[in-house]
Amino acid sequence: MSPADPTLVHDRFGPRRGAVRATTWWGRAWVRAAEEAAYDERDAKQGRTIARSGKVGAIGVEPGAASAVVEDTTGAHAVRVGLEQLRAGDWEAFLDELAARAGHAAALLAGELPHELMEEVEAAGVEVLPYGSELECVCPCESWVQPCRHALAVIYQLGWWVDEDPFVLLHLRGRSRAEVLAGLNDRYDAREEVVVEDDDPDDRADPGIAEAVRDAAERARMLLGLAEHAPTGDGLADAAVAAYDVAAAALVSPVGR
Template sequence: MPVLDDAGAEALVETVAAQAGRVGALLAGDLPHELVEHAEEAGVELLPYGGELATTCTCEGWVDPCVHALAVLHQLTWLMEADPFVLLHLRGTGREELLARLHARAPAPSAGVDPEDGDDDLTTAYDAAERAARLLELLEGDGPPDIDHLL
């Protein structure tokens, strides 16, 4: 299956970053239909079509795909259904790379923002940003994350 070139990978990152909740949906194991459509509009084909899936096998079967390749394609479908990052990995942009690129795009915290200034929305947003940053640090660390202290 063809992988995304640099421009395609960047367009994918921009598409994921363009709408709140897309990263969360991917991390939850969901590939939103709307994300696939917006990626296509940006020139990025996420879902493979028949011509992109080339198979080979050492068996002597005359059908293409043979039963062995077909079994692998079925397993691949199940894996992609369970974790959309499998599809992104096959396209050349795995979980870690996508999250790193999204993290690099995130705006730096504004200097002088005081979460105690009385603005409830700002305080909530600041708290959510801090928790998300700590969660990303935990996910990047070794071992299973201990999220109890984030709550």
């Protein structure tokens, strides 16, 4: 994904059996928004059925919207689900709170959305998690109400992605993973100054050494925060363990270093 192409395409889900329940608190919050958006339980039930059927194509997510093609007995329908982007000031407040504690950033990198972070952000007047009336849906089917069953199917599948990776939610709200991390790093750079004590004046004059020390200190700080959010217990989802392993590896051996 590049600035010229802000859309990130998430692969199509195959058919799933039985009820598919959110495993995280923020995933459940998304499902509540979907239920609030549905006109009635019949529409919600049909949306869940289509979502599990494997008839929803790959979902393209961009700032402010997601789109996918949904198939059913009436044909193929190009669905678009809109979600208002956060304003610039709201993003500043979110990033300030995210940078305030190393544990927040470490948890996000490990695939978690800390409840405490969301409480702090909401206290600052920023709503990241959606509510039902925020989800604006467009579908060319003949349904007289939106979201229709096709749009609800896309919303439910978006919830599966948000449950797995909260950066999907942040992307819908206006910032990609790379942009969020860049904003976080800007705050670290602005508030942290590393002084290198060395008898060699040439080393002290080399800004690369100070930068390396600063980077190592920051990664150590985030690793400590990450350890607080290590997956524990029986029956862990493979995705949770994999996300933690990837986050830890990235901090220990960052790409390009």
